[in-house]
Amino acid sequence: MLDKQLFALSGIRQTLTVLAGLTLGQAFVILGQGYFLAQAIVLSWQRQPLSHLTGAIIGFALCFLARQGFNWLKSRVADRFASRNSQDLQQQLLQHTFLLGPSLVAQQGTGNLVTMALDGMPEVQNYLQLILNKILNLSIVPWVLLIYVFFENLTAGITLLLMFPVIILFMVILGLAAQKKSDEQYAGFQAMSNHFIDSLRGLKTLQLLGMSRKYADNVYQVSEDYRKQTMSVLTIAMLSGFALDFFTTLSIAVVAVFLGLDLMNGVMPLFPAMVTLILAPEYFTPLREFGSDYHATLDGKNALTAVNEILAQPVPEQQTEPLTPWQADSQLELHKVAVDYDNKRHLEFDDLTVRGYQKIALIGPSGAGKSTLLNVLGGFLDPAAGSLNVDGVALTSLRHEDWQSQLSYIPQSPYIFAASVADNIRFYQPQATAAEVDAAVATAGLTSWLETLPDGLQTRIGEGGRGISGGQAQRIALARTLLDTQRRIWLFDEPTAHLDIETEAALKETMLPLFANRLVIFATHRLHWLNQMDWVVVIDDGKIVMQGKPADLAQDEQYQQLITKLRGDFDV
Amino acid sequence: MFKHDQWVRPDLKRYRGLLVWSLILGVLTFVCAGALMFTSGFLIDKSATKPLFAAIYVVVVLTRGFGIGRPVFQYVERLTSHNWVLRVTSHMRKKLYTVLETDAPFVQEHHQTGDILNLLADDIGHLQNLYLRTVFPTVVAGLVSIVATLLLGWFDWKFALWILLLLIAQVVLLPWWSFLMKRRQQRQQKQLSNAAYVGMTDAVLGLSDWVIGQREQAFLTTATQSAQALAASKQKSRRFGFSRDFWLQVVFLLLPLSLLVWTNLYWTGSQTLANWVGAFVLVVFPLNQAFNGVSQGVSELPGYEDSIQHLNSLSPVVRQLPVQLPAPTTIDQLRLENVHFQYDANSELLLNGINLTLESGAKIALLGPSGMGKTTLLQLILGDLTPTSGQVALNGTDVLAYQEHRAQIFAVLDQKPFLFQTSIANNVRLGNEDATDDEILAALDAVQLGSLIARLPQGINTPMAEAGFGFSGGEQQRLALARIMLQQAPIVLLDEPTVGLDPQTEQALIETIFEVLADRTVLWITHHLQGVQHVDGVIFLEDGQLAMDGTPAALYAENGRYRHLYALDAGQE
Structure with a gap:
């Protein structure tokens, strides 16, 4: 019944002990509340004056208040535990994300990870808060009450005791069928809501196809079909709640009738009967509450499982052997390297040597492994096998502070942070002076664009800010890198793939002079970049199929064929 | 509230x-x-x-x-x-x-x-x-x-x-x-x-x-x-x-x-x-x-x-359109007559006097730096936007008069065609509700997806959600192209349909596009020059006006800037 993951949370034992103590206390005041209430009613029934009832009424009121007080306390304790743990989990999740790096993000999907870290945590918190008290209430409260009822009236005690497993049995029988249906419906709900969002997103397409007006009826029809389906599912799914209600109210009715018969036969006086009648609903309350909020707890449990799965992924080892800064005569050797992810081999090659301020082009079809190689070179992905060597220092991966602090990695769409242009440029060097930023802006060719903006460098871009074009994003990423003069190793992953030819030509003019005195590794489909490279690596199907100087490779027939394919039908 | x-x-x-x-x-x-x-x-x-x-x-x-x-x-x-x-x-x-x-x-x-x-x-x-x-x-x-x-x-x-x-x-x-x-x-x-x-x-x-x-x-x-x-x-x-x-x-x-x-x-x-x-x-x-x-x-x-x-803040958009006419049976000519456009009185003039004529069956490529109004021009042609002055005319009648029946005139293939979470067949059938399964299969064959779809367990009835995984960017474009084939609209507007594809996929897609659209009028917005020899005319949009204009061969022979871009794209510079 208790989720094993809960025991791994910090402070769980302590919290459970405190909550169990409070619940036990609460069980006794619930008992007291019923006891004094019954007493007051019986005294009235005996037509005693109000003054004789004072003690019972005060006892009832105090017990009632104490019970609510316990509730308050228990909620607070559970809430504190749940909040602390869900915040810890969030912190751990992000720390782990940082350590595992972009490959985790790629594996999980960015949207998924953001949702997990933001929406998942309140779900976990809700789950933790509900589940502990639910379980404790169910395992303590009914039994304290039942023992008392047994002392007062054996028949009622037996009735209540017998009803418990009967209810659970019916709940299980109906519940299993219903739960399955209910889960299906939940899935159906997702499908339905996807269909609806789909129709909104696809509105433009529908309109272009001349279907958009007619489709409104389709939207209604699909929604109505879903309603009919849902109703047929709910008819069964709600039966489990019905069964629970039916048997508890029926037991109360049965108990009342039994008690009435015992009273008429003079077997028992009024007080025990009254107290039993009052306690009967209380006896079933924890069971009723246990079944509620099923989906809320399920969501929370799933979110907790998902986070734990990520936390269970081993953190790759950071390399620590000191490295000297990359220089004109530096050398990186990769030998017999193999790279796996998602349990699949994505890249495998014998030798690749990178020297000094080489300009290296990576070419090959999409999905061949160019980005994988860049991820290894960026230290985001650890090779499964092979040896790496930077200026004589042997490493198992490039996940190394000394290495990464010299890097710049510019993908197809560089990420623009929700901040001013200046802060985006200062990303690696938050302390950079205004003059340094201006210089980087000028070199990256941003000056004329910034002049058109009323707020210039202070313009807010990124989420919620001003939209910028792909070419501008590339230039901002360039300026970002330029500001940190240490970063002499530039990795590019198809930086111009989304740009039109003229924007690309202009960007290229800016970039080429900056390549001097830097190691540049450049994955691209655009052949004109090869003219400025002094080494070309051809990757296909996860292997390096060719590498060499462009002029040498040009003699190779296979290479010529590849270039012809990449060139398409330009008849030159 | x-x-x-x-x-x-x-x-x-x-x-x-x-x-x-x-x-x-x-x-x-x-x-x-x-x-x-x-x-x-x-x-x-x-x-x-x-x-x-x-x-x-x-x-x-x-x-x-x-x-x-x-x-x-x-x-x-x-x-x-x-x-x-x-x-x-x-x-x-x-x-x-x-x-x-x-x-x-x-x-x-x-x-x-x-x-x-x-x-x-x-x-x-x-x-x-x-x-x-x-x-x-x-x-x-x-x-x-x-x-x-x-x-x-x-x-x-x-x-x-x-x-x-x-x-x-x-x-x-x-x-x-x-x-x-x-x-x-x-x-x-x-x-x-x-x-x-x-x-x-x-x-x-x-x-x-x-x-x-x-x-x-x-x-x-x-x-x-x-x-x-x-x-x-x-x-x-x-x-x-x-x-x-x-x-x-x-x-x-x-x-x-x-x-x-x-x-x-x-x-x-x-x-x-x-x-x-x-x-x-x-x-x-x-x-x-x-x-x-x-x-x-x-x-x-x-x-x-x-x-x-949120919901209350939405209100229907009402446009002032002329009396709507049935779509003409044949279209001889699409003409842009001195079209000017600005989004509102305070924004700059995005298009400044565009004159362009597309005769039936013509294939024209439209190039130009991003942000220069290529997509706006396309929206004006479709009639989604109303020109600030000038008009877009079909056989001499303002295109705004055909909005009700526009789908019979224009088809559009854009950067990211939207594919619905339904079966492949239903997605293609959106082009023409009355299309039979055979017609759908024929269209899928024409865009060279026939063999791929034949391999799927449920064929054309495979839901996109299951097949979508296997559909690459190029294949998704081909699906959308099949849809357009069924739509039978005489004019097809292509809005950078090959952006983000690798050159081989791009080349193959361009070839298929021009093969299946051989008998249609095509205006192709493109971000570079790959496949440009499939068209009879290239125009450049720059600073709100049409700059270069001519056949690819003529431009290559006469225009230095075109030659430079061409060489760059071909990997020569």
């Missing part, structure tokens, strides 16, 4: 019968629950006087009846209310769709930030909860309070007034207080929640930069600072909820206490009267559940406020 509301109130009038039923059933559920305790209490008190069984027979039957009635009514009530809400939801979905449909060409641009389309769809889900969690329980609790007061008033109207006062405190005052508190927190939480989203997105999407920048601490702060402030604020709200629940119970306590005193004072004149004491005291406890739901439900109201505002 309900002033000028167009989304909640009209729906309350729909299916009034169902609505009334579900409320009556809700009241009956609590009446039965109370009556069960009432009859049980009376049964026991009466039995204690050891009457004949016949005297309590009716009460025994009633006890059982109410015992069964409560769960049955509750079950039926839940089904009825869900049924009502879902029916209303279908209407709301259609309504939302219809409103957005009037702005179909721009719906993505106008509702993109923060994924508003998703939000709007969610808003309807929120309104469902508004009914089920707030409106129904509140109305039911109110009705139960009235019923209880009336019944009591029959015995003692002064006492009934006092009880009414206590009930009002629980059904109106405490929920109102709860609502006000929650509303204040909600405003703060909304801002924090936005900030948390931006922070988390910046952290996760910019992860590679944080890693190579080695800014772990700043990364953690960016990701969690607002999220934790939000969590703290939500904790405060929850704590408020805990104490509110406590005080609610304190007020509730006054009910049984009052009843204890009242029954002792007024129902103990004789034993017959005293037999009713238990009944009158116990009846009140099941009502606790009804009142509890109200404060909880009402405190959720501020959360729905945004949803209601």
